[in-house]
Amino acid sequence: MRVVALSRDDVVKRMSEVLKAGGKMLAQTCPACGNPLFEIRGELRCVACDKPVVVVRDQAESGRALLPIVLTSLEGVVVGKIDELTGRLAESVDLSEIEETARTIDSLLSVLRKSEEIRLAIKQTG
Numbered sequence: 001m002r003v004v005a006l007s008r009d010d011v012v013k014r015m016s017e018v019l020k021a022g023g024k025m026l027a028q029t030c031p032a033c034g035n036p037l038f039e040i041r042g043e044l045r046c047v048a049c050d051k052p053v054v055v056v057r058d059q060a061e062s063g064r065a066l067l068p069i070v071l072t073s074l075e076g077v078v079v080g081k082i083d084e085l086t087g088r089l090a091e092s093v094d095l096s097e098i099e100e101t102a103r104t105i106d107s108l109l110s111v112l113r114k115s116e117e118i119r120l121a122i123k124q125t126g
């Protein structure tokens, strides 16, 4: 639930005021509302929430930034495995081996699907 209900226009107006006053817009975004943070006289502030923001460069944040990259490499590995297993499946004549390979492919595919879901979730939250 959001306490501050500034309209988009208000936020934009404040941002331009801050910029005019010598504030600097940063690439970082407010963890509460997702608007860009501003550096004003050495202090990080969110103009939308109108309060100082402490940016923690800890594992949580860098971990989050890293997540899409990790997902990409995970997907690469998983696709490679699926390819490998598909080849094995094609050659396999043993029923239990076929079943086991198919099950493994199935779980790899659900890893891919989850990875995609996480990607979408990241995009939506910003």
Ligand SMILES: [Zn+2]
Residues within 6 Å of the ligand: 030, 031, 032, 033, 034, 035, 046, 047, 048, 049, 050
């Ligand atoms: Zn904010």
